[in-house]
Amino acid sequence: MPGTAADTATEGTQMSESVVDTVSHQTGETLLDVQDLKTYYEDGGLLGGDPVKAVDGVSFEISRGETFGLVGESGCGKTTLGRTLIQLETATSGTVSFDGTDITELSGGDLKEWRRNAQMVFQDPESSLNDRMTVGEIIREPLDVHEQGTARERREKVRTLLDQVGLMPEHYYRYPHQFSGGQRQRIGIARALALEPEFVVLDEPVSALDVSVQAQILNLLEELQEEFGLTYLFIAHDLSVVRHICDRVGVMYLGNLMEVGPTEQLFQRPENPYTRALLSAIPEPDPTVQVDRITLPGSPPSPRDPPEGCPFATRCPVRIRPEDIDASDAVWDRIREFRDVIRERSRAEQSIGERLKERLGFDTALADSEEIVDEEFSDVDLPRDVREHVEQAATYLSDGDPDAARAYLREVFGGQCDTETPQYYDVDDGRMSFCHRHAQEHVSPGDELRRRGYDTHDG
Amino acid sequence: MMETEPTEDIDQPLRDRLKAHPGPALLWGAVLCVLLLLEGPTYLDGLLGAIGYGLALLPGSPGAEAFASASAFFGELPHLLSRELIPNRGYYDGSAWQGTFLGLEPKYAWLIRFLLVYAYVAVLLGWLWYGYVLFRRHYRAADWTPTDDVIDRLRSHYWGLFGLAVVVFFITMAAFAPVIGPTTAEENIEGPYSYDMQYYNEDTETVENITIGEANLGSASRGSGDSNVGIWSYDDFGRFHPVGTLVSGKDLFTFLAFGARVSLFIGLGSMAIAGVIATTLALVTAYYKGVADLIVVLTSDSVQAMPALLLVILATVVFKNHWIAELYNGAMLFILLFALIRWPGLWRAVRGPALQVGEQEWVDAAKSYGQRPTVIMRKHMAPYILGYLLVYASLTLGGVIISVSALSFIGLGITAPTPEWGRAINIGQQYVASQSWHISLIPGLLITLVVTGFNALSDGIRDAIDPQSEGAEGGAAGAAAGGGGG
Ligand code: SF4
Numbered sequence: 001m002p003g004t005a006a007d008t009a010t011e012g013t014q015m016s017e018s019v020v021d022t023v024s025h026q027t028g029e030t031l032l033d034v035q036d037l038k039t040y041y042e043d044g045g046l047l048g049g050d051p052v053k054a055v056d057g058v059s060f061e062i063s064r065g066e067t068f069g070l071v072g073e074s075g076c077g078k079t080t081l082g083r084t085l086i087q088l089e090t091a092t093s094g095t096v097s098f099d100g101t102d103i104t105e106l107s108g109g110d111l112k113e114w115r116r117n118a119q120m121v122f123q124d125p126e127s128s129l130n131d132r133m134t135v136g137e138i139i140r141e142p143l144d145v146h147e148q149g150t151a152r153e154r155r156e157k158v159r160t161l162l163d164q165v166g167l168m169p170e171h172y173y174r175y176p177h178q179f180s181g182g183q184r185q186r187i188g189i190a191r192a193l194a195l196e197p198e199f200v201v202l203d204e205p206v207s208a209l210d211v212s213v214q215a216q217i218l219n220l221l222e223e224l225q226e227e228f229g230l231t232y233l234f235i236a237h238d239l240s241v242v243r244h245i246c247d248r249v250g251v252m253y254l255g256n257l258m259e260v261g262p263t264e265q266l267f268q269r270p271e272n273p274y275t276r277a278l279l280s281a282i283p284e285p286d287p288t289v290q291v292d293r294i295t296l297p298g299s300p301p302s303p304r305d306p307p308e309g310c311p312f313a314t315r316c317p318v319r320i321r322p323e324d325i326d327a328s329d330a331v332w333d334r335i336r337e338f339r340d341v342i343r344e345r346s347r348a349e350q351s352i353g354e355r356l357k358e359r360l361g362f363d364t365a366l367a368d369s370e371e372i373v374d375e376e377f378s379d380v381d382l383p384r385d386v387r388e389h390v391e392q393a394a395t396y397l398s399d400g401d402p403d404a405a406r407a408y409l410r411e412v413f414g415g416q417c418d419t420e421t422p423q424y425y426d427v428d429d430g431r432m433s434f435c436h437r438h439a440q441e442h443v444s445p446g447d448e449l450r451r452r453g454y455d456t457h458d459g
Numbered sequence: 460m461m462e463t464e465p466t467e468d469i470d471q472p473l474r475d476r477l478k479a480h481p482g483p484a485l486l487w488g489a490v491l492c493v494l495l496l497l498e499g500p501t502y503l504d505g506l507l508g509a510i511g512y513g514l515a516l517l518p519g520s521p522g523a524e525a526f527a528s529a530s531a532f533f534g535e536l537p538h539l540l541s542r543e544l545i546p547n548r549g550y551y552d553g554s555a556w557q558g559t560f561l562g563l564e565p566k567y568a569w570l571i572r573f574l575l576v577y578a579y580v581a582v583l584l585g586w587l588w589y590g591y592v593l594f595r596r597h598y599r600a601a602d603w604t605p606t607d608d609v610i611d612r613l614r615s616h617y618w619g620l621f622g623l624a625v626v627v628f629f630i631t632m633a634a635f636a637p638v639i640g641p642t643t644a645e646e647n648i649e650g651p652y653s654y655d656m657q658y659y660n661e662d663t664e665t666v667e668n669i670t671i672g673e674a675n676l677g678s679a680s681r682g683s684g685d686s687n688v689g690i691w692s693y694d695d696f697g698r699f700h701p702v703g704t705l706v707s708g709k710d711l712f713t714f715l716a717f718g719a720r721v722s723l724f725i726g727l728g729s730m731a732i733a734g735v736i737a738t739t740l741a742l743v744t745a746y747y748k749g750v751a752d753l754i755v756v757l758t759s760d761s762v763q764a765m766p767a768l769l770l771v772i773l774a775t776v777v778f779k780n781h782w783i784a785e786l787y788n789g790a791m792l793f794i795l796l797f798a799l800i801r802w803p804g805l806w807r808a809v810r811g812p813a814l815q816v817g818e819q820e821w822v823d824a825a826k827s828y829g830q831r832p833t834v835i836m837r838k839h840m841a842p843y844i845l846g847y848l849l850v851y852a853s854l855t856l857g858g859v860i861i862s863v864s865a866l867s868f869i870g871l872g873i874t875a876p877t878p879e880w881g882r883a884i885n886i887g888q889q890y891v892a893s894q895s896w897h898i899s900l901i902p903g904l905l906i907t908l909v910v911t912g913f914n915a916l917s918d919g920i921r922d923a924i925d926p927q928s929e930g931a932e933g934g935a936a937g938a939a940a941g942g943g944g945g
Pocket of ligand 1: 314422
């Protein structure tokens, strides 16, 4: 491939520059230490149901002065994680220690007092500002809540803030309606900075803005970080923005951090299979370069019912297969699809009505279990043992017990990825990846991907 | 618009801005004072009287006497809109009218007072509006606020303005009931045999004394023969009746004016209570969701499942001799009953908007810097649902007025002698086809007009706060908006 080496070289130099640049305001001292954090929502109605496991055991640290990026598809729990860190959501378990204090334990006056330290810039500038209040009132409210200074001093402070975020003091008495999206976001930033916090969660702060405005806001955020020594948690799904602004990045999938590490290393040499898939979705700047993208099959499982073992196991292109079954890649693909279908039929996906029927003992059998099997496997040659297993599962299915079918399939076709939760492996300097394949006894994710015919970034 | 002032002044509080430029505000305030003083005794009389009435209900009635006498004292003081200043009652002594305003015919004397009342209210409201305009021009720091748009839309919404005019007409009638009628409720309706009047006896050609009760006997509208005093006519005793008399010979206009008081009092009172309940519950359920929401849904469903009219009828019977039914001849009981029955409807109307506003990020933002939940609900959520509340409350208010009249019509409800429109309709029912048709028809038309007025006003407010709903004439969009509201 022409130019690859050269590209890498230039990116390499850019990287070292940006690292030097960002390190200048990092102290290396830990500001935020998150340990095994879980945030579940119990939004079940009368009939209960499983909680949504939005954040399902996440650990990482953020050092003072750095920008920590959090990426992942929508619904992966990154926003919930950000909201939990500033105590907009209550953690189900785990700890978040901020400067040594476990903030999940705070309540009442202590919590309110702590809130000065951590603020948030919201995603949607249309929704983040109360349209019935003037810009001045909006930015002043945090100061009023914390009773900072006299009324005159607060107004003075608001005007300073307006100036700092690039607006005019005479905007004080305007209403949000009179501003563009970018300006509204500046107002939101001013409000977040009013209490002079140390830590700011930026929840996709530019995703709702025009591309031309995005750069301005990002620059503003960087300037403000410089000026006030802020620590950022930057939540985004636009990977190029993350690469531009973040010092370190965490990649989230289904409530778990799959990989954490310094931005440039992670972008250049992703380790975790999920990170690789995510990055391969970035359009290649050079259209002549042919890349076989890693397209993920299926959709992410429901966070009410995440897979046991590795969260990515249902879609992972390099999932570890059990050794006692010998089948072709095509057959394994069909097995995965078949398991997806059954997963969707099983308990977590049932409507309340169906759940009620089941409780009352009505038959919820699937009349079409034969059809499903046919559809999936008619055009491939199944080895004998695989066929037997599939038929057994189909029997459970036609007995109206998709749960049993699902458990059975996991039993016979599930490898280590289906049964054991991976651990974090140190894969690089300061980088960790959440995948069994980093263990000694397995082929590494990169090698396995290439073996299965995918292009990889670190090729 | 604001003049180009130095930036330093931009964040002056209102007080400082007033000080810096007091001219227009002082002038406006002075004129307002004069306007209020013209009718000052009436306002103080009403206010102190109400406080006295309230205190009298407390055990031991502390201070009730003092308030009552203070109220009476102010009631005696001269003021602009008074019967003493523009009397319309007098007698014809064969050559001229005695005792009436400037010796005019009672008809014209009354008409002048009637028009003066409306002129006064129009000037007062106009002046308040002018005050708002002045505030916008000279003292408000913001050039524009979202409310400006709402007001502008309402100003060009003629159907809504018609509704507003009707509602103001009706409220004025209720508020100035004691002076707006040709006679008073006390003399003409409640204690006619305690008061005397003079009239000119044509047979004897002398001025004679008679009790009002006796005179009423001679001015009855009974459909047949001579006994009818219709619209815009005098009775045999030289009394003018703008819309005729009742079967009992009492003045229908006076009856209607005081009836407006009762209807309005019940309507506004019950809607105020129901509105407070509905808003509080909507805010609390939208903020906390979950179990709170579920409880309120179940409660409101069970309230709505009850047959409302039956419940009211039952309650009026059960509470018949209870002290609560004594208050304002049962009006208080109705306020409580209608508040109880109607809050679920209002709550349902604002629940959707409340849930929607509860999802806004500015609510999260307020939580994130530690704003108290009560303040969040009041400042960041309530302003967005109050418009909807107003819309549905004025719709429902029409319904309450109809219900109260319906109850009086079937003989329950507000007890005689306190005037109530429904009772007039009931009384006049058998004369509808006769020359005394006015007894039923006039109050009937008034009810229709008032209810239409409230509906029109509610349409106007709805279109003003939510311009998207305008023009979606019953189509899918309208249905969706309605669904979103419920
Ligand atoms: S643990 Fe297994 S399923 Fe999970 S990412 Fe690694 S190889 Fe894929």
